């Protein structure tokens with residue numbers, strides 16, 4: 001058995017049809033509705049346990065994804081009663097995000113975009129809710145406070161300026177769009193300037209010669225010079241963590257949309273090709289792209305990486321020539337066929353999530369992780385699955401990122 005798909009044979013896979021997509025999206029919205037009583041005032045944990053999320057407070061880096069599911073449901077609702085239900089819940093959650101930034105509860109990190117884009121940027125763009133605008137701008141200010149001018153990047157994780165913390169991670173490509181939105185909202189270009197510098201620094205170092213990506217790049221804490229690449233959540237430093245590669249795909253697509261710099265199309269094509277070449281036969285990656293079908297000690301998948309990559313393919317396909325657009329749209333629909341058929345939750349008695357078989361973090365002898373959310377639903381996987389379905393059912397969808 002081949003370990004990965006033969007990329008040239010991708011064409012033999014079926015695409016998700018319009019009716020599959022529409023049914024799948026309806027199912028997701030039903031699940032969001034089922035979850036509102038438990039999660040209107042609370043937030044699901046980052047990952048499920050035994051495929052069920054438990055409610056908690058707005059504290060982790062992941063809370064925004066659930067609110068994003070609520071706003072996607074609002075946008076796609078089929079009747080006024082449901083729309084009202086989702087709007088009421090979404091506004092309550094936005095208020096919680098405003099309080100979080102005001103009282104500075106767990107905000108000393110780089111994840112301001114993951115928190116404030118699908119919640120507050122979405123809310124302001126959909127219903128012009130002023131609390132959402134205030135929260136988004138304050139979150140953008142917080143993100144700017146993590147900028148390190150000596151190396152021109154936003155510091156990932158941990159106490160600012162600590163000598164061991166001079167590093168960026170590929171995930172942050174999805175946080176910096178908050179700065180572009182803040183520039184639009186305030187007409188102050190300094191946010192966009194920081195975003196641009198961070199993206200340039202990331203792209204300079206994060207893609208390896210074989211087109212796989214590092215998770216983390218370390219810098220000299222004094223001079224800001226490149227030091228070395230490493231991983232935190234991948235199998236080992238030199239392997240390609242599947243979600244990191246997926247953040248790279250969507251991140252370069254959004255970077256192109258925000259800057260119009262054609263270099264990002266080239267980066268997108270490189271990281272996409274590597275991702276696609278390392279998919280197993282059902283088109284849903286193992287959690288690290290070094291694993292494939294038939295490997296000893298079968299490894300868990302990370303379905304969230306597939307959903308994130310699909311959103312990237314669909315975003316970038318808007319800006320490509322006809323042939324490339326057709327290719328990436330088709331690839332996106334093929335991956336979605338598999339996600340809908342094999343990974344979507346279709347029975348609320350087995351899970352209160354949307355997408356099974358995600359992996360948050362898996363411990364290995366070579367990384368610093370502990371096992372969490374291995375082969376579980378992960379809340380960003382649920383969100384990006386719904387975003388991908390929304391994109392496919394409404395190609396004119398105005399993205400939140």
Ligand code: GLY
Pocket residue numbers: 171233243360
């Ligand atoms: N941004 C953290 C993760 O993807 O797990």
